Amino acid sequence: MSESSMLKRFEDKIQREIKIEPRDWMPDEYRKTLVRQISQHAHSEIVGMLPEGNWVTRAPSMRRKVALIAKVQDEAGHGLYLYSAAETLGTSRKEMIDDLHSGKAKYSSIFNYPTLSWADIGAIGWLVDGAAIINQVMLCRTSYGPYARAMVRICKEESFHQRQGYEIMLTLARGSEEQKAMAQDALNRWWWPSLMMFGPPDHESKHSAQSMAWKIKRKSNDELRQSFVDATVPQAKLIDLVIPDPDLKWNEDRGHYDFGEIDWEEFWNVVKGNGPCNKQRLEARNKAHDEGKWVREAAAAFAEKQATRRKDVQQKIAS
Amino acid sequence: MSNEKDWPLWEIFIRSRAGLNHKHVGSLHAADAEMAIENARDVYTRRNEGISIWVVESKYIKASNPADEESLFEPASDKIYRHPTFYDLPDELKHM
Numbered sequence: 001m002s003e004s005s006m007l008k009r010f011e012d013k014i015q016r017e018i019k020i021e022p023r024d025w026m027p028d029e030y031r032k033t034l035v036r037q038i039s040q041h042a043h044s045e046i047v048g049m050l051p052e053g054n055w056v057t058r059a060p061s062m063r064r065k066v067a068l069i070a071k072v073q074d075e076a077g078h079g080l081y082l083y084s085a086a087e088t089l090g091t092s093r094k095e096m097i098d099d100l101h102s103g104k105a106k107y108s109s110i111f112n113y114p115t116l117s118w119a120d121i122g123a124i125g126w127l128v129d130g131a132a133i134i135n136q137v138m139l140c141r142t143s144y145g146p147y148a149r150a151m152v153r154i155c156k157e158e159s160f161h162q163r164q165g166y167e168i169m170l171t172l173a174r175g176s177e178e179q180k181a182m183a184q185d186a187l188n189r190w191w192w193p194s195l196m197m198f199g200p201p202d203h204e205s206k207h208s209a210q211s212m213a214w215k216i217k218r219k220s221n222d223e224l225r226q227s228f229v230d231a232t233v234p235q236a237k238l239i240d241l242v243i244p245d246p247d248l249k250w251n252e253d254r255g256h257y258d259f260g261e262i263d264w265e266e267f268w269n270v271v272k273g274n275g276p277c278n279k280q281r282l283e284a285r286n287k288a289h290d291e292g293k294w295v296r297e298a299a300a301a302f303a304e305k306q307a308t309r310r311k312d313v314q315q316k317i318a319s
Numbered sequence: 320m321s322n323e324k325d326w327p328l329w330e331i332f333i334r335s336r337a338g339l340n341h342k343h344v345g346s347l348h349a350a351d352a353e354m355a356i357e358n359a360r361d362v363y364t365r366r367n368e369g370i371s372i373w374v375v376e377s378k379y380i381k382a383s384n385p386a387d388e389e390s391l392f393e394p395a396s397d398k399i400y401r402h403p404t405f406y407d408l409p410d411e412l413k414h415m
Contacts, residue, residue, distance in 0.1 A: 001386070023385045070365075077362040084346045093325045093348060150345075157366070267385070296350075300326065303351035 014215055019145035022088035030214055034144055035089050035205065037216065041097045042082035043107035046100070047281050049075045051115040052124060060118060067164045068121060074157050081150040101286050109267065112275030117192045119172055119179075119186035125165015127187075127194040127232065131216050133158055134228050135198065143215040150159075166235065173239040180240075187236070188244045195259075196267045198225040229257050328377040329355040333369035341373050349374075 001009075013020060020026055042270050049072045056072065059065035083093055099103075099105035110128055115121065131262045136158070139151040172183035199205055199221040211217040219227075247260035269275070326348040330348050332341035344363050349355035355374040363369065383391060408415065 021385065023382065025385075060406050073365070077365065080347060081345060087328070087346070094323065153345075296323065296326070299350035299354065300324075303326075303354075306351060 008177045009089045014143055017215075019148060020044060020143055021145045022036070029210070030216075031089050031215060032145065033211060033214070035086055035091050037211075038082055038086040038089075038147055039091065039099070040106050040108075042079045042086060042096065043100045043105055044111065045075045045079035045082060047107045047111045047285065048128075050112055050281055050284055051113070051277075052121060054115050055118060055121050058118070059121075064168070067160075071125070071164065072159070072163050078150075078154045078157070081153055082147075085146040085150045086145075086278050097289065101282065101289060103273065103282060106271065108197060109195050109270040109275060112270050112281060113189070113193055114277050116189075117171070117182050118187060119182040120190070122165050122168030122172060122183065123186035123190040125161050125163075126169050127165075128234070129161040129165060129198070130232060131194050131197045131228050133162060134224055134231070138224065141215075141218050147216075166239075169241070173241055183239075184241055187241050191244050192262065192266075193270075194263075195225055195228070195262055196227065198222075200264065201262075227258055227286045229259050233257050326350045326354075329359075329374045330377050330380060331355070331359040331363055332375070333359070333363055334371035334373075335369055337370065341371065341405040344368075346377060352376075 007027060010020070010024070010026055010030075013024075013149060017195065020030075035257045052068060052072050052075075056065065056068055086096060086315050087093060096105065100107070115124070136151050136155050140148055140155055142148045142151065169183050169187075172179040174180075202208060202220045202222045205221055208217065208220060212220065233243060233248065247258065247262045249258055250256075270278070273279075327350075328346055329349055329352075330346050331344050333344050334341045347355065347358050347362060349358050354373055356372050359372050359374060364372070395401075
């Protein structure tokens with residue numbers, strides 16, 4: 001079959017909502033876009049464990065601690081599902097990990113902000129996971145089968161993440177004056193970076209149009225951001241916290257909340273590696289990987305030895 | 320950057336409860352089969368999703384070629400007489 005007829009077949013499948021599977025023919029650019037997007041997504045899950053891991057030993061109660069450990073463990077699992085989905089496209093785990101550790105690959109910039117107080121764990125669950133869920137619910141319908149399946153699994157597991165975060169915020173917001181101030185301070189610091197998680201505005205997003213045409217993405221950055229704002233404002237009101245945006249107000253005509261200008265200069269600055277924690281995150285990842293090297297080597301050596309022994313036994317039985 | 324090789328890739332199949340088939344759920348890397356089962360338990364059954372795990376090293380799976388889809392599966396599509404609804408029977412006949 002010629003390339004043009006394969007392309008036609010591919011586009012026809014996309015049109016008819018038939019998922020693309022690993023061994024199906026696909027345009028190089030589709031493959032490349034997916035590898036980039038899925039591996040970035042995987043890296044975000046893995047690096048995302050760091051800001052939260054920071055509070056595991058200092059969680060205020062056993063209940064909070066087991067929930068946080070379970071959440072961080074989920075993120076590791078989510079990273080694995082996504083790396084596996086990316087590997088079906090022909091890249092290797094090693095290539096992806098090397099690109100993350102060398103700084104070549106990107107991950108979500110939100111994880112380059114520090115977790116300064118316990119309230120930040122609440123804010124991350126509520127806002128960061130809330131924003132991620134809006135994006136991921138859309139991706140459950142993405143056109144590439146393995147990515148969509150990973151997303152379905154992740155969305156199912158992740159529904160508790162946002163609830164545990166909101167519960168932390170709610171508890172603090174109804175606590176002492178100091179606790180309420182902690183919650184408000186965390187909201188103040190995490191609100192704008194959370195809005196940035198959806199990426200640059202539609203008119204500046206260079207991959208968006210093609211990704212929408214291929215149904216990798218099903219909604220634009222600005223649409224997703226708007227859904228997040230609309231969903232989150234009433235949640236903040238319910239626990240009596242104030243979203244740090246003087247321009248935020250309900251727009252009757254649009255049926256949505258209007259909100260203020262996002263500081264895109266800050267966004268690009270963090271993407272380029274100059275956020276508060278970029279360096280620290282990469283150092284932590286590299287350190288963990290380097291210090292685990294002997295374990296990986298030992299496991300590989302053990303597996304090889306066991307395999308050799310099995311072979312010897314089989315040969316003896318045969319002879 | 321290291322010269323380390325990835326551990327082999329394994330495909331994971333989970334039986335969610337007694338009486339059901341094992342179903343493919345995803346894949347993971349592990350040094351050997353035992354480790355693949357341990358890792359599968361940690362990542363794919365954290366919320367009571369399974370009671371039994373099969374692992375198969377990915378390289379041993381032979382798959383049909385997507386390009387053969389028509390020649391393999393089209394022949395079944397016009398054989399409606401393979402389905403019970405093809406047969407005209409009187410309404411009075413119950414339970415068949």
